[in-house]
Amino acid sequence: MTLFGYRVPMMASLLVWCVVWEIVGRLDLVFLLPPFSDVLAAAFDLVQTPSWQSATVTTLRAFVIGMALAIVVGVPLGILMGRVKIADDLLGMWVNIFSSAPLSAIVPVLMILFGFGEKTIVAAVFLFAIWIIVLDTRAGVRHISPSLIEMARSYGASRRALYFKIILWAALPEILAGVRLGLIRGVKGVVIGQLLVAIVGYGALFETFSRNFRMAEFWALTILLFAFALVVAELIEKAEAKVEFYAGARQ
Amino acid sequence: MRATAVRNGLSPVPAPMDSIVEVRGVSKTYGNVEALRGIDLDFPRGKLTSLLGPSGCGKTTLLKIIAGLIAADAGTVDIDGKRVSAPGPERAFVFQDFALMPWATVTRNVAFGLELRGANKTEREEIARHYIGEVGLAGFEDKYPHELSGGMRQRVGLARALSVDADVLLLDEPFSAVDEQNRRKFQEDLIRLRTNQNKTFIFVTHSIEEAVYISDRIVLLSPRPGRISQIIEPDIDRSGDPERIHRDKHYLDTVEEIWQGLKQYVE
Amino acid sequence: MAISIRTGSEAIGQAPLSGRSTTSAWSDQPIILRLVSVALFAGVWEIAGRIPVSFAFPTFSDTIVAFFGLIADGSLASAYLSTLQPLVLGVALSAFLGVGLGTICGLWRTGEWLAVPVFIVLQAAPVAAFIPMITFVYGIGMTAKTLAVMILALPVIVLNTYKAVRNVNESLLVMCRSFLGTRWQTITKIILPDASPVIFAGLRLGVSAGFVGVVLAELLITPTGIGDLITFHRSRADYAEMYATIGSIIALSTLTLVFLQWVEVRVFRPEKRGA
Numbered sequence: 001m002t003l004f005g006y007r008v009p010m011m012a013s014l015l016v017w018c019v020v021w022e023i024v025g026r027l028d029l030v031f032l033l034p035p036f037s038d039v040l041a042a043a044f045d046l047v048q049t050p051s052w053q054s055a056t057v058t059t060l061r062a063f064v065i066g067m068a069l070a071i072v073v074g075v076p077l078g079i080l081m082g083r084v085k086i087a088d089d090l091l092g093m094w095v096n097i098f099s100s101a102p103l104s105a106i107v108p109v110l111m112i113l114f115g116f117g118e119k120t121i122v123a124a125v126f127l128f129a130i131w132i133i134v135l136d137t138r139a140g141v142r143h144i145s146p147s148l149i150e151m152a153r154s155y156g157a158s159r160r161a162l163y164f165k166i167i168l169w170a171a172l173p174e175i176l177a178g179v180r181l182g183l184i185r186g187v188k189g190v191v192i193g194q195l196l197v198a199i200v201g202y203g204a205l206f207e208t209f210s211r212n213f214r215m216a217e218f219w220a221l222t223i224l225l226f227a228f229a230l231v232v233a234e235l236i237e238k239a240e241a242k243v244e245f246y247a248g249a250r251q
Numbered sequence: 252m253r254a255t256a257v258r259n260g261l262s263p264v265p266a267p268m269d270s271i272v273e274v275r276g277v278s279k280t281y282g283n284v285e286a287l288r289g290i291d292l293d294f295p296r297g298k299l300t301s302l303l304g305p306s307g308c309g310k311t312t313l314l315k316i317i318a319g320l321i322a323a324d325a326g327t328v329d330i331d332g333k334r335v336s337a338p339g340p341e342r343a344f345v346f347q348d349f350a351l352m353p354w355a356t357v358t359r360n361v362a363f364g365l366e367l368r369g370a371n372k373t374e375r376e377e378i379a380r381h382y383i384g385e386v387g388l389a390g391f392e393d394k395y396p397h398e399l400s401g402g403m404r405q406r407v408g409l410a411r412a413l414s415v416d417a418d419v420l421l422l423d424e425p426f427s428a429v430d431e432q433n434r435r436k437f438q439e440d441l442i443r444l445r446t447n448q449n450k451t452f453i454f455v456t457h458s459i460e461e462a463v464y465i466s467d468r469i470v471l472l473s474p475r476p477g478r479i480s481q482i483i484e485p486d487i488d489r490s491g492d493p494e495r496i497h498r499d500k501h502y503l504d505t506v507e508e509i510w511q512g513l514k515q516y517v518e
Numbered sequence: 519m520a521i522s523i524r525t526g527s528e529a530i531g532q533a534p535l536s537g538r539s540t541t542s543a544w545s546d547q548p549i550i551l552r553l554v555s556v557a558l559f560a561g562v563w564e565i566a567g568r569i570p571v572s573f574a575f576p577t578f579s580d581t582i583v584a585f586f587g588l589i590a591d592g593s594l595a596s597a598y599l600s601t602l603q604p605l606v607l608g609v610a611l612s613a614f615l616g617v618g619l620g621t622i623c624g625l626w627r628t629g630e631w632l633a634v635p636v637f638i639v640l641q642a643a644p645v646a647a648f649i650p651m652i653t654f655v656y657g658i659g660m661t662a663k664t665l666a667v668m669i670l671a672l673p674v675i676v677l678n679t680y681k682a683v684r685n686v687n688e689s690l691l692v693m694c695r696s697f698l699g700t701r702w703q704t705i706t707k708i709i710l711p712d713a714s715p716v717i718f719a720g721l722r723l724g725v726s727a728g729f730v731g732v733v734l735a736e737l738l739i740t741p742t743g744i745g746d747l748i749t750f751h752r753s754r755a756d757y758a759e760m761y762a763t764i765g766s767i768i769a770l771s772t773l774t775l776v777f778l779q780w781v782e783v784r785v786f787r788p789e790k791r792g793a
Contacts, residue, residue, distance in 0.1 A: 010630075010631055010634065010635055011635050013631050013632050013633075013635050013636075014635050014636070014639070016632065017632075017636060032651065032654065032655060089551045089554075089555065090551070090554065090555045090558060091555070092555075093552060093555050093556075094555070094559060097768065097772045100722075100723075100726040100771070100772070100775055101726075101729075101768040101771055101772060102726070102729035102730045102732075102733045102767060102768065102771050103730070104646075104730050104733045104734040104737065105733045105737075105744070105745075105748065105764045105767050105768065106764060106768075107737070108737065108748050108749065108752055108760070108764070109574075109760070109761065109764060111752075112572075112574040112752060112757070113572050113574055113575065145348060145350065147346045147347070147348050147350040148350050148352070150315075150320050150344070150346070150350065151344065151346060151350035152367070153320060153338055154318055154319070154320055154338045154342070154343070154344040155338070155343070155344075155363060155364040155367050155411075155415065156338055156339070156340060156364075156367050156368065157367050158367075161367055165366075165367075166352070169352065169354050170352075170353075170354075172354070184642050187643075187644050188644045188646060190644075191644035191646050191647055192644070192646045192734060195646060195647065195649070195650070195734075195738060196734075196737060196738065206647060206650060207650075210650045210651060210654060213654075218651065221647075222647050222648070225643065225644060225647060226639060226642075226643035226644075229642050229643045229644060230639065230642055230643065233642050243354070
C-alpha cells in the first residue's frame, strides 16, 4: 500500500491495529481487553519477575530439547523415506495421518506416560514438530535431480559421500523449510502441552493470570509468546534466504 | 556388426583398428518397451564417436550402460579389455542438464571427481584451475553455477570430466540445454580440445548437423527397438578453421544423406 | 517490524505440499501395501502393549475391544454428537468468512494491507493460548467451542485464499480482459476457479485445525464431548477406553480429510479425474 507516494510496509498495519486496540481498551468496549499501553507496561514488569524468568527457562528448555529431537529423528527419517521405496510405502501413510491429525488429543496420553512435568512438554513439542519435517525432507530428497545422483555415482562416490556431499545438501532448502514449519508447530505444541499440563512454565502463568483476571498480564504474556514465535520463524527464514540462491538455481 | 557403406564419395567403413570400448550383445528393456536390442559396437581409441538417432532410439541408455550407470539386461561392455558393470575412473560423464552442485563454487564443482577420490585440497584445486582455464572459464573460479550462463555451466561440466584424467569421455547431449550461439562456439572449442587432449569421446546427440560437424564416426540408431542402422565416417578435414566446415561440401552432403535415412522414423 | 509477507508461507508452503504428498502416497499405493502398513502399526502397538512399555499403555487388541464397548454403550455416539456440532458450525463459518475475507484481501490493496498481517501473526502464533480466555467470556457452551474452532481454522483459510487470489495466473486475466470480460466475470469465471486448488488445500488445513481446536477446548475447559470422554477414562484409569477414544478422533479427522479430497477431485477438478 502507498500513502502520500511512500510505500508503507505491510506489517506496519499492525501499528494501526495497536492504536485501535488502545482506543477500544480505553473506552472499555470489550470485556477483558485492557488498553494496549497497559499491556505493554505489564509486559515490561512481567519480564522482570522471577516467575516469568523461570517459566521462560523451563519453556525454552523443553522447546529446544523437543525440537532438537524432532530434527535429529525427522531429517534422517525423511531421507530414508525419500530414498527407500518400501520405507516410504510403510511409513508414508502414518506420517501423513499424524501431520494433519488433532495431536492435541494425544497430549493426555503423553501426560500419563511421561508424568505431569517437563518430559510431557518435550514429547508434545517433538510430536507436533516432527511430521512436517519428515514430509518436507522427503519431498526435498524426492526432488533432487536424478542426474546429480548419477553424477556422484559416475565419479565414484561412496554411499557415505553420496548422502553427505550430495543428498543432504541438495535437499537442504526443503529441509530448512520443514524445520521452519516444524518450529512454528513446535511453539504451538509447547503452548498446548503447557496449557493442558497447567502446572509447568507458561501454562502455569496463563492459569494464574486468567483465574485471577489479571488481564493486562495475560495479554502481555500472549504478546511475548507471539513475538517469540514470529522471531523464530523470521530467523529460520533468514537462513532459508541464504540457501535460496541455489534453490533458485535448480533446474 | 551391421554397417552399411554409404555412397556419395564417403569412404566405406574400415574395420576398427584399435578399439578402447567394446560393446557386445547389449540389450535393455524398460517394462514392455525394448530400448536396445543386441547392440555390438566398437569405439576406436582417440576418436570422437557420435550416437545419433531420433528420440526413443536408446542412445542415452546405451551411453549410460557404457558409463555403468544403468545395468544392461544382457551383453557386456569392455574397456581396454576389462569388463565393466559399474562406474570407473577410466570413464567420465558429462550430463545433459550439467549436474552441477548449486551449493559449490566452480572450482569445487570441477574438483569434485578428485575430491571423491580423496585427493588433497591444494592438489585438486590446482588441477581444477588448470582445466577451468582449458575450457575458457579463467576468472570464474569462485562463482556459483547460478551466476553462469547455460553454456558456461556446461563448460564447468566438461572441465570436471577432464580433470579426473579419464581415457573415455561420455557426453550425453551436452549442448541441448545451451543456446544456439553458445552451442556453435562450444562445438568449435570441442574440436580444438579434442586435438589437444588424447582422449576418446563418445557423444550422444539428436542433431544431425552437430554429429557431422564434430564426429570422426557416427553411429546411427533406429528406434523401437533401438538398433544400429548405419555407421558413417564423414570424410571432413577438421585441421583448419572450424568455421570453414559448415561450408564444406562433404559436410553438407553427409548431413543430407543422414536426414534422408532418418526421415522414415519421424512421425 | 521487519517481518515480510513470506511468514505466511506456513499456510501456503505446506498446503500444496501436504495435499500433493497425500494424493500421491494414498492413491498410487496398492491396497496391499496399505494393509501391510496398518498391520505393522497394529503389531508394533500390540507388542509394545504386551511388554508393557508402561502401565498406562494398553495393547492394540484391548483398545479395539474397548472401542466396540464404547460404541455399544452409546457413550461414543453421544460424545461425538456434542463434539461435532461446534466443529461443523465453526468450520462452516470459517470457510465462508475465510474465503470471503481472503478474496477481498487478494483483490483490494487496502484490505490486504490492513488484514493480512493480522492473519499472518495469528497463523504463526500459538493462538491456543486464547482458548481459556474465550471460555471466560462466553462460558462453557457451544459458543466457546465454536469460537475455539474458528480462531484456529480461520487464519489458514484466509491466508491460502488470499495467496491464491493474489497470485492468479496473469495470462488468464489478460485473456479475460481481451475478450471484454467485466470485473465480476473476471472474478467468478477466472480468479476463483484458478485459485480453487489452493483454496481447497486451505479448507482442508482449516478442517484439520478445527479438530485440534474443538478437542483442545473440550480438554481444557468445557467438559463435554470427546474431550470429556478422554478425561473421564483417564481419571478412572480405563486406559484402553481412553486410547480408543483418542484413536477414534484421529481416525475421524483423517477420514474427513480424505473424503474432502475425494469430493474435491470428483466434483471440482475435472483435470485430476482419472489421473
